[in-house]
Amino acid sequence: MLWSCTSQRDAAKTITKPVSFVVTPDWARNAVIYEVNTRQFTKEGTFDAFAAHLPRLKDLGVDILWFMPIQPIGELNRKGTLGSYYSIRDYKAVNPEFGSLDDFKNVVKKAHEAGFKVILDWVANHTAFDHIWIKEHPEWYNRDENGNIISPYDWTDVADLNYDDNPALWDAMIEAMKFWLTETDIDGFRCDVAGMVPTAFWEKARKELDAIKPVFMLAEDEGQRDLMVNAFDANYGWEFHHIMNSVAKGEKNVTDIWKYFAKEDSLFPPSSFRMMMTSNHDENSWNGTEFERLGKGAKAFAVVTYTIPGFPLIYNGQEVALDKRLQFFEKDAIDWEKASDFTNFYRHLNELKKSNECLWNASNGGSFTPIKTDLPAEVLSFVREKNGNRLLVFVNLTDREQTIHFEDKEIAGSFTDQFSGLTVEIAENQPLILPAWGYLILK
CATH class of the missing domain: 2.60.40.1180 (Golgi alpha-mannosidase II)
Structure with a gap:
């Protein structure tokens, strides 16, 4: 990559760029990722109802379907009526709200037949308070000075796992991940708060998962460079996302974008992907829709995410200009009947991504000058x-x-x-x- 300022180039040279030894699946080289919130995707909120949308998503031109967590949700300390997807009670089961394990297998099978790849959201940092491990392996959890199992941050519906000196926990977690590869034939994982779990765990997991089938691994993290060396293919472009929000408000400008790239280019292996997005489940529910944050610039910033180095995300509903914050703990279905020019807009961006090699992901793409x-x-x-x-x-x-x-x-x-x-x-x-x-x- 080339930069607009000599001082920016010199600053970047002070940081040694890491090298990645991850072998990214060839199918990811120009892929667009699409996030599926099963609960809110349809009125039914089931896998079967979602499957009816596969032809539409194929026409839209997305490639990787990322399912938010689909496991049973804890009841103890539950938030809201239905609870958070990220409070998992059983790693090897399916939330009956969405259907059965066979229903999910059927969705994966149909998705593969249509040419999609499927990755599953994985929550390795914490479990629900009524997960069986709480009773069977209480030593696997972090505790306060009074011996009480603690939650990370203010996430009061989940119990914080302790990976220090607990090799049995590492093995159990990896075995659970293998279950989804062998039983449902998914193609990888998006790993929640990946930086809060030891890098060595992810490296061990990647090696063992790749031995079953080549996987694609996306880290919800941006701060830990070492995750991208032997564990993950891609991570989040969180900082860039927040810069876009600030530019839309007039608090930053294009010069801040170039400063970001001068730094980013030096931090990560050239073969690794940064996921670029104007929305996702966190931003939509907690910080506002793309229209609240980006206003009339929503399309302009989407164009940016598709044309800069990285790979773009569409959060379900963006293709029909979703203009409401989807509730996180309650039922709140997307209205797919609303006509929107955003559908053709995203379809066209996806076509441009595929047909122009210079826009392909990471080092598969071209120079950026x-x-x-x-x-x-x-x-x-x-x-x-x-x-x-x-x-x-x-x-x-x-x-x-x-x-x-x-x-x-x-x-x-x-x-x-x-x-x-x-x-x-x-x-x-x-x-x-x-x-x-x-x-x-x-x-």
Whole structure:
């Protein structure tokens, strides 16, 4: 990658870039991930009801279906009526709210037949307070000075597991993960708060899981670089997500985006993926919908997540412009009948992702080079290029129309806008006008 500022490059050089020894499945090289909240996905909230949407999701163009936790939810200290998916009572069972184990196997089978891959949310850091391990293996839990099992943070519905000097816990947890690979044929895991569990555990798990079948592992973490060396293929682009939220509010600007990439490029192995998103289950339920946080810039920021290095996430409902916070502990179904131009918008982004090698994930994609303009703080401008496949991207990240003048003669030429199909001329003495939150992807 190339950066717009020498000082940023020099700062990045002070950090030694790690090397990844993870072998990422080939099918992930240009994949788009889609998060499934089974409870809220349909009025029924079941696997069978979800399966009816597979043809629609295939047409949308997503590749990896990430199911939020599907195991039985604890009743002791439960939050709300239905409880949190992340308070797991039994790692090897299915929440009857969603259906049976056979129902889930059927969904995975149908998904595979349609060309999808399936990963399951895995909660290794904590269990429900009525998990059988509480009675059978109380030594596997962290306790306070009075000997009481504790919760991590203020997550009062879950009990904190202790991985220190508990090899039997490591083995039991990995055996539970293997169960889902062998019994349901899933393709990997999204691992909740992965940084709160020892890296050595994840490395052991990855090795044993890969021995069964090649898996894709996504870490809900961004701070621990070592997770990406021998355990995970991808982690979260949390910092970038929060920068986008701040840019939308006018608290940051495009220069902060370039500072992020100067740092990010030095932190992680080039073959690892950063998951980029404008929403997910946490943001939607707790911090607001994309429209609350990003306003009229929701599409512009989505374009950014699809065209920068990384791989993009769609949270269920975004493709119909989901504009409500889905309740986390209660039933709150998505309305799929609402017509929205976001459906075609995301379908088109997914097509662009697949058909342009320069946009593929991580090191599978192309170079990422800033374009010099007179609006470095207002318009995110860059070139992606690989093997002759070249795209110019311009995104106005302000609520005002911007007139762009170019300082780089090498980008001059006649291009086709990948959204409208119109011809766009780029020349040194010919300004380019972008409306508020406007964007162009030129080829």
